[in-house]
Amino acid sequence: MTGDASSEIIDRAPWARVDDVPWQRIVSPLAMILRGGVRHLQIWKCTASSERSCPETGSHCDKFHSGWFLPALCVPQERATALDELVVTSADGEHVAVRVRDTQDPRRASYLWALAEDVQRWRDLTDDGEGEPEDLPADDEPVTYTEEELDSSCRYGNQDRQYFSDPRPRRDMMSATGLHTFDTAPDHPYRAPRRPVQMRRLSTRERAVIADELGCPVWEIGPCALCAEPIHRYGRSSGLACVSCRATTLSR
Structure with a gap:
């Protein structure tokens, strides 16, 4: 991981x-x-x-x-x-x-x-x-080593140009x-x-009732990432999964 x-x-x-x-x-x-x-x-x-x-x-x-x-x-x-x-x-x-x-x-x-x-x-x-x-x-070339005499002289400030190491490329491709x-x-x-993520369609009244129960604005209602049930998904103090899914995950 x-x-x-x-x-x-x-x-x-x-x-x-x-x-x-x-x-x-x-x-x-x-x-x-x-x-x-x-x-x-x-x-x-x-x-x-x-x-x-x-x-x-x-x-x-x-x-x-x-x-x-x-x-x-x-x-x-x-x-x-x-x-x-x-x-x-x-x-x-x-x-x-x-x-x-x-x-x-x-x-x-x-x-x-x-x-x-x-x-x-x-x-x-x-x-x-x-x-x-x-x-x-x-994927990468093998690392080889050639024995050479160690050069202990300092060349800082004497280079004609500055060199920067490139950042490591992204390996996790989309x-x-x-x-x-x-x-x-x-x-x-x-x-x-097999495991759809879409939240069921909610009417305006259903969304308002759920928002009132969860104590959040209606526009912060979204699907649980594991079961797609409506939860307080967005905004401050929100979570990605519902209480039931979190309890099931912790019990494992």
Whole structure:
């Protein structure tokens, strides 16, 4: 687990990224939502009316594509996974770790956590196994050392120009991973989201009643990140998950 999008552990092993928060937030009962490392399989037909542009042409190709997407980028949107939830579901086999090759660059591979049924379906579609770590070369060049005599002279202020070290690049990328294209439709290409995040539609009166019960303005009502029930989601002293989901998470 890391809070740094440029951390070297990303795509070197199964990983998860959370927000970089102080220790008070970590020990609080609020759920820590995973921002990266967990993805969902998406399969769609690439047409002019598709909500996604073609990953190959930028327009549409009338073929089928599949890929791994973050929950917020799924169509329809999937709900996010909490860190405590991943600990349990990875232990009982609901989430499994998988390594996906980049079809554009075979030297690159991404690690991700995904639902076991999505992983099995992806393997059936692509006929692609994870392979052994030796199958892929390392992302970085090997470190070599050439013995040279130590130069102890100070050159500070004598350089012709200043040199600055570049920041580490972001390793947690938001783009789709493991894209594949099919000429014909796979069996059962579509499925309803297993864990939808959309909050049920509320009338003006229902929203006002809920806001009165929670003691917050109506515009601060939003969905629980785990069960999509309406809660005090936005504004000061708000949380990402409802009391029931927090209690369930803590009981685990």
